[in-house]
Amino acid sequence: MASGAGLGRIDGRRRDQIRPVKVTRNFTKHAEGSVLIEMGDTKVICTASIEEKVPPFLKGKGAGWVTAEYAMLPRATHDRSPRESVKGKQGGRTLEIQRLVGRALRAVIDTGRLGERTIWIDCDVIQADGGTRTASITGSFIALADAVGVLRKKDLIKVNPLTDYLAAISIGKVGGQVMVDLAYEEDSHAEVDLNLVMTGAGQYVEVQGTAEKTPFNKKDMDEFLDLGWGAIRELVDLQKSLIGSLS
Amino acid sequence: MASGAGLGRIDGRRRDQIRPVKVTRNFTKHAEGSVLIEMGDTKVICTASIEEKVPPFLKGKGAGWVTAEYAMLPRATHDRSPRESVKGKQGGRTLEIQRLVGRALRAVIDTGRLGERTIWIDCDVIQADGGTRTASITGSFIALADAVGVLRKKDLIKVNPLTDYLAAISIGKVGGQVMVDLAYEEDSHAEVDLNLVMTGAGQYVEVQGTAEKTPFNKKDMDEFLDLGWGAIRELVDLQKSLIGSLS
Amino acid sequence: MASGAGLGRIDGRRRDQIRPVKVTRNFTKHAEGSVLIEMGDTKVICTASIEEKVPPFLKGKGAGWVTAEYAMLPRATHDRSPRESVKGKQGGRTLEIQRLVGRALRAVIDTGRLGERTIWIDCDVIQADGGTRTASITGSFIALADAVGVLRKKDLIKVNPLTDYLAAISIGKVGGQVMVDLAYEEDSHAEVDLNLVMTGAGQYVEVQGTAEKTPFNKKDMDEFLDLGWGAIRELVDLQKSLIGSLS
Amino acid sequence: MASGAGLGRIDGRRRDQIRPVKVTRNFTKHAEGSVLIEMGDTKVICTASIEEKVPPFLKGKGAGWVTAEYAMLPRATHDRSPRESVKGKQGGRTLEIQRLVGRALRAVIDTGRLGERTIWIDCDVIQADGGTRTASITGSFIALADAVGVLRKKDLIKVNPLTDYLAAISIGKVGGQVMVDLAYEEDSHAEVDLNLVMTGAGQYVEVQGTAEKTPFNKKDMDEFLDLGWGAIRELVDLQKSLIGSLS
Amino acid sequence: MASGAGLGRIDGRRRDQIRPVKVTRNFTKHAEGSVLIEMGDTKVICTASIEEKVPPFLKGKGAGWVTAEYAMLPRATHDRSPRESVKGKQGGRTLEIQRLVGRALRAVIDTGRLGERTIWIDCDVIQADGGTRTASITGSFIALADAVGVLRKKDLIKVNPLTDYLAAISIGKVGGQVMVDLAYEEDSHAEVDLNLVMTGAGQYVEVQGTAEKTPFNKKDMDEFLDLGWGAIRELVDLQKSLIGSLS
């Protein structure tokens, strides 16, 4: 399969072009924040749930907590994957992703302003076509902002604890070309895969680059970061248009 | 809370009236059958996945298998429920429901005609408002029929293994009144709760009645079964209009 | 194997005839209630243990709790079954049965009168020949009554919290014939299997009917319930003769 | 509590006197060997189950295997102990005991003569009053012999693989006095506790002595072994009278 | 392989001769007691960690606790053994050993003098060549003494809670000869294997003798205990020279 190789991309996109993004807020009715984010054929439900207590290590310290969990429906993928509850534990990939999502969101929230409460982020992939972890981050930020909005509407917090917008994108080197927002087919042929999480101000929160097939050099790295920021800027613009200012 | 009591229902429905039903086929792209079923605010993704092998106890016997798994997204419910993969096992309620779904579907499929393959049914509740197990059964039957359709289109099976339609409904006694398709608020006040699974021909596949608060009598039972069949007939009609004949 | 088919039953019983029942109270010495119940070759040890605390969700509410656990000795069955403690979890069938036993017993006990304590019911099948879950319910009720007797003798509760007797029986359709109290050999050939739990007053607590091979109709259902009540009445008479009145 | 101290034992036994022993063979009907052994108030069901295969490490080597599992019913003890299947694993004490039982039995069976099959020993304590592990060994030997008898009756093995009788007893030092076959009340006050497994020929298979409170000396040790052999000889005599010769 | 048979031992040692022992204190820097013990090629890191709380069953009783855990690095052994954290549970052998280590140490510590704190002993085998459990006990005693020393230096305890020295050795019968401190190669051919734990005063704390291949008699037993004490005396002398007096 020569997908991703040569001059063009499998779906005709430019190398710096992200897939169509669609965000549906209030996708389900119970959660304080509930977002369906679609990036091309990747679809993730991100909910934010407020719990009026904090983990033991934070008790009595006046600060809150944000934590995330991630899962895929068994048939979100091309072949059915066994359910982790049946296997009796979450796999390494799942734990890695949910740790990343939680850590990234905590980088743009002042937990002191949140008060002694936890916001649980749940990212459930209902259809996977590459980039589920980055879509989870971008979508979860919106769900988190909506949950914060609920707390502010109820006057439970005075000042917005969110300090900046937060979005993420994957960048890869496929067939020698650097490109953003890889679909699954592209991702599975990538020589290098980099996940980038950035703030609205253009600062790095997470940079996770992996040589899947071939080690890469500084020139590649610079191009990854450059293209990545271009894509993230678009996602942040979308977040701004949906959420408004963070003041 | 006097909900469900007195003359009317919380949403003004008649006692024998089911909630608006909406079925979206091909809801996700990878599964051979993929259905989003909505009954009022209860929303379940039912997928059917074909695997070209059977469990050990069926190996070499020329027959196939249908099995089901069930889960709820953590925030499908009013309060967030812990993820079963994090707890390290499926709970009793989950196991009970998925055993019910699998057993019910196997009652209307001739596994000998299916060939040595397994169809995995996955029911994932994305929003819960009562009746998730019955919605799972009604929706899964359609996903199963779609997966069977894929096998027939590929000429992998000659004769339709489905022997009848299959749908399910909950019936309850709330505030002394018998009513069908209970929403969560009604269900939580029910004296008796009965889940009914029936074939298109009006035969019983599963009858599971439980006195939640008050034991019940034969007259109640007759009314449960009578009202239940009325509701199931509507669901079967919908299945027929979507799937067509089973020949 | 034509067992169960035709005119008679494998052991010559009438269709409405239960197997010989034997109840040994105080079967073991430590438990507050300890019953060995034998229904034909099915033998279950049912113990009731009093614990002076309640689960978290009941703390401080002034009410008690009754809960049940169920297991089979590995060689209670024809072939040895793996020990669930070795497998690391209870199976779906086990969880289903113990949830049923606990729920059924709670239907005939006024937990407000029990005080803030838990009664643990343990049903351990030492020999299985069909109907282990129904024997567990019938036997556990007696163990529960004995444990309640201990509490009353110690003046720890004033009014009998038991509101009625409780017994259970299996009914099946085997070779086209409806019959009660199926032995394993009959059960394994049954087209339909129904477990019925009723109070001494003849009201339904649980009705769980399953089409194992062939869906069934209303006439079958009526016959199941009718025959079932006949059998349960005998078991309740036995309970009355052992326990005496519930006042 | 001065139990065990001073001149006498709590139940008036002599220091070298075992409790009344009762063995019921064919206690349950499915197992090839099924024994209820009672030593005073300690009651254990020991079954032996034949499986026509061996563990992977023995495949194709022409030899058989004997392995044991041990459990206590939750209310076999004075206070109810949590079920290990619910806790999700067998505890250290359980594993230690079942390893001991299996190892001890393997010391008196020539697995080469057994053929490529496994005999599973299940020891399930239904009432505990001290000495459950030693009763398990003594009773399991009889169940094992009965299972071997089944194999010989079917002509599946030619020569008796059992090379000697096998029995076990506990010995303890309580209140400064050495005594055999400790009841729970004595055991819980013991300074030293020793479990002894011996063959019919009077040889040692296992000697497990533990200073529970006070280290002990060689004179104690000699007395433990001496008294222990006296008790084991009685148990072996009982085994001989039940099983007959091992030729 | 005729190892261990005949006149000599595989490494030329006398039957009563232990392997070269080397103890490195303060082997790692964080633990209050940290000992690398080497007995020939068997190498175990024993650490003692002080925790200022006790298990629930000791809360408020004014006494402390000593408990032990044991593990082997996957490649401590000739063939790599699977990691127990990956398998999801500790095996029976591991649990047996760590229960033995903890129990043995508790026999020489007056927990009342320790105060309400726990000392955690961790024995991690980095290279195994027979006798890992006995080396763990001998080494852990030194780590425990060092941790006690830390508490005394901080004036957290007034009187030395250690009541005697404690060491352990394995003794075996190999090729008909009784010998001490078996290397793995000898151990794997032993007819009998006995682990002995004794105090500095020459009293028994644990005697665990197992007939691996052939039951043994009283004469063997006496020889095991005699040779064992000779070896343990050497280890106790080493402990004395390192730790000094226990006053």
Next chain:
Amino acid sequence: MASGAGLGRIDGRRRDQIRPVKVTRNFTKHAEGSVLIEMGDTKVICTASIEEKVPPFLKGKGAGWVTAEYAMLPRATHDRSPRESVKGKQGGRTLEIQRLVGRALRAVIDTGRLGERTIWIDCDVIQADGGTRTASITGSFIALADAVGVLRKKDLIKVNPLTDYLAAISIGKVGGQVMVDLAYEEDSHAEVDLNLVMTGAGQYVEVQGTAEKTPFNKKDMDEFLDLGWGAIRELVDLQKSLIGSLS
């Protein structure tokens, strides 16, 4: 604590200076490769074990596999951490690290040349003072090379499958200053933490940068990568001097 802030580092090192490195090969005797790597007070045992089979997904494909597992001794850290085998599962951090180690090593080995065998890498931290994952990678590469050497000496592989050297280092921004090879005390105050894995040729294999406290910018990133390569070059030089050329 002002550690790491201001002009100097806690141990007086320059910002671009790594801690003293010490590598002990053949640290334990059973493993084909066995390395103790010490970077300052961080000490990790890295073993490489050869297994003559591959995971199922590689069976029959003619290629080999390299996989890694990671753990810390309970008291490798300042406070004792619970043993993962006791908790019943590996934590997210552990899984993340061992996935990283395995992935990184696979980037410099031509698994086709390895033949159908697996090399298991085990990284066991016996003392932790920051940078355990990077020390694990650097040390494991040497253990892997030694295991490859064993295979070549036995003529089991013809051509060296290692395609380049591989080492790793941590870089952080602490108190506004970028520095390499953070000790634990520095790491716990870092605003940004980046782990870098590079080949001997100076190409990137993994870049994992995380804003622990403050998002960072491109200038920081460039400095991280620049300083990191300086440190890794030293480690690669050490590897070359130990292993020699890879031809």
